[in-house]
Amino acid sequence: MKRPSIAILALCAVLGGTLLSTPAMAERRHGHIAKVRGPFGGSAISRRHVRRDGGDVSVRRSVQTAGGYGYRRQRQVDREPGHSQMDRSFTTNSGRGWDDTRQRSWSDGTYSASASRQYHNGKSSSRNVTATNNGDGTATYNATRTRIDGSTRTRSGTVPYRGD
Numbered sequence: 401m402k403r404p405s406i407a408i409l410a411l412c413a414v415l416g417g418t419l420l421s422t423p424a425m426a427e428r429r430h431g432h433i434a435k436v437r438g439p440f441g442g443s444a445i446s447r448r449h450v451r452r453d454g455g456d457v458s459v460r461r462s463v464q465t466a467g468g469y470g471y472r473r474q475r476q477v478d479r480e481p482g483h484s485q486m487d488r489s490f491t492t493n494s495g496r497g498w499d500d501t502r503q504r505s506w507s508d509g510t511y512s513a514s515a516s517r518q519y520h521n522g523k524s525s526s527r528n529v530t531a532t533n534n535g536d537g538t539a540t541y542n543a544t545r546t547r548i549d550g551s552t553r554t555r556s557g558t559v560p561y562r563g564d
Contacts, residue, residue, distance in 0.1 A: 427453040442466055455479035469493060482507050496520055509533035523548045533561060 431449035443466040451458040457477040464470035469492075476487045483505045491497035502515045509532060516526035525548050531541040539561035544554045 427451065444470075464493075471497075491520070509535070519548075534558070537561060 429449070429451045431447070433448075434446045435443065436446070437443045445464050447460075447462045449460045455478065457475075459475045460473070462470065462472045471490065471492045474487075474489045478485045484503070486500070486502045488500040488502075489497065498517050498519045500515070500517050502513070504513045505511075510530070511532075512528075512530045514526070514528045516524065518524045525546060527543070527545040529541065529543045531539055533539050537560060538558050540556070540558050542554070542556040544552065546552045
C-alpha cells in the first residue's frame with residue numbers, strides 16, 4: 401500500500417484548519433425537493449425551504465402536479481422579547497387562498513393579541529384580545545371578534561387573577 405505524500409497531507413491540514421476557523425453563520429438554511437411519478441404517468445413535485453436566523457423563521461412549501469394543480473404555503477415568524485408576529489399565506493394555482501397575520505405582545509402586566517385573515521375573494525375576519533393585571537388579584541380583559549359576514553361580537557369583564 402502506498403503512503404500519501406507529505407504535500408497532500410499538508411494541503412489537507414491547511415484546508416481543514418481554514419474550514420474549522422471560519423465562524424459559524426447565525427443564519428441556517430435547508431430544504432428539499434421531492435419528485436414523484438405515479439404508475440399511470442401522473443407526477444408531482446414537492447418543495448420545502450426553511451431559513452432560520454435567531455428568532456426569525458421562514459418556511460416556504462409548494463406542491464405542483466403535472467396536471468397544473470398545486471399550492472404554495474409560506475410562513476414567516478419573528479420572535480423578540482415581549483413581542484412575536486407570524487405571517488402565513490396559502491395560495492392555490494387557481495388564485496384561491498388567504499393571508500394570515502398574528503401578533504402577540506406582553507409587557508408590564510398587559511397582554512395583547514390580534515389575528516386577522518384576508519381571503520383572496522375580498523372577505524376578511526379578525527379577533528383582538530387585551531388583558532391587564534390590575535394588581536389587586538383581578539385582571540381585566542376585552543375581546544372583539546369580527547366574522548366573515550361582518551358581524552362583530554365584543555366581550556369584556558374582570559376575572560380573578562393570581563399572578564405567580
